[in-house]
Amino acid sequence: MEGSVRVRFAPSPTGLLHIGGLRTALYNYLFAKNNDGDFILRIEDTDQERYVEEAEEDIVKSLLWSGIEFDEAPGKPGKVGPYRQSERKEMYEEYAEQLIEQGNAYYAFDTPEELDQMRERLKKSGNPAPKYDAITRMSMKNSLTLPQEEVERKLEEGDEYVIRLKVPRRETIRFEDEIRGFVSFESKGLDDQVLLKSDGMPTYHLANVVDDHLMKISHVIRGEEWLSSTPKHILMYEYFGWEPPKMAHLPLIMSPSGGKLSKRKAESEGIPINTRDYIEQKFEPEALINFLAYLGWSPGDDSELHTMDELIELFSLDRVSKGGAVFDYQKLIWYNEHYLREKSANELFPRVRSIAEEHGIQPDEAYMKEIIPLMKERVSKIEDFVTMGRFFFEDPKEYEDQAMKKWKDNSVDLLQAYVDEIEKLNVKEFKAKKLKDKIKEVINEHDVGFGPLMMPLRVAVTGMGYGPDLTPTLELLGKETTIRRIKTAIKRLG
Structure with a gap:
């Protein structure tokens, strides 16, 4: 590629960074880094009426949280500043x-x-x-x-x-x-x-063309909504006698129900619209980035999971699609689950601890580090370790309605038989394998399948009809807690 690659992400500080804006920034960043180029953050704050005080800070925070680092920006000047249009x-x-x-x-x-x-x-x-x-x-x-x-x-x-x-x-x-x-x-x-404009401020169109030229921008990579403005920009380049940068217009992000993903549509479909929402909902940044990379681009094979470095290696504009890309929220959750599972208990513990403390729980580190691997296969977001795993810290206060459908006429007899068996075990014997053997003994004796005992047992101990592997859970809770909870459920649910 002739000349050095320089791209810019140029948001207007009129609100929080939209998820579509984050994708635009990501594609610019991947393209720059794939070509050993520079990624510039420029703040287009010429619309003073719509200016929002904390918007610039939100944009910077969101990019850094996502792992998108800029080479030049308002707080990180290069040779072509200032990087806020109001200062130019x-x-x-x-x-x-x-x-x-x-x-x-x-x-x-x-x-x-x-x-x-x-x-x-x-x-x-x-x-x-x-x-x-x-x-x-x-x-x-x-x-x-x-x-x-x-x-x-x-x-x-x-x-x-x-x-x-x-x-x-x-x-x-x-x-x-x-x-x-x-x-x-x-x-x-x-x-x-x-x-x-009459206040002496430029419109987007003039500022954009002048800045892209003076900042030596080689490629303008932006959303499809700017396509219809491009001819005006091309005319200005011609009038100034400047070589225009190469242009690339990214496909729209579509709503699952059809049409562009507007703020209103996103809200009605439960899709967080601003990057800050994903930060506050404690998504894994790697998951969001991996998901957004595939929202309009693919490497041309069946692979789906890539780190930022791998995405940089693979990215090219000729693999970006022309048609709109549908925002599949379930797919994002799938990515999030994957990246949570990749992380060790040591890595996750400090974050889980702070969530636990928000919920009024002071977790013991060693205990929590045993809970994390056990629950990893079941959680979708990091908060689930605490909200879904609350029963690791306290007896269930109530039993979920959905779970109660699994409570049958013979549940009490089967649970009682199980308690009688596990009461005989000493604390050292109270291990997952042994506890599973005892389940088998009880169901063989009563001539039933696993379900009739496993389901009420899970409800009694956790209050829920789903969760981590049951017998390792009982082992972790220990003999005294397990037996107490089963007896309480027998008494309460009868």
């Missing part, structure tokens, strides 16, 4: 003025009321989507229609204005997208985009 305001004004001098942009003095009247007028004459463009600009108040001296007077007197891009009337704008191939747009479908 003067640069944009210069470039906007350059376009005006070249005849590729113009001052527009229209008030909001005049713009509304123009839209109303066009709607009445049968134009369903009125816009400020090559045709309408000639009947508006701008430096193309007003006499030169009036324009100068307005500027001197400090009248409010915006600077608009002068989009040609009949031109086909073509560019090659690294994911979609050649894309073409007719310029007559584009409006004369505002480049500099």
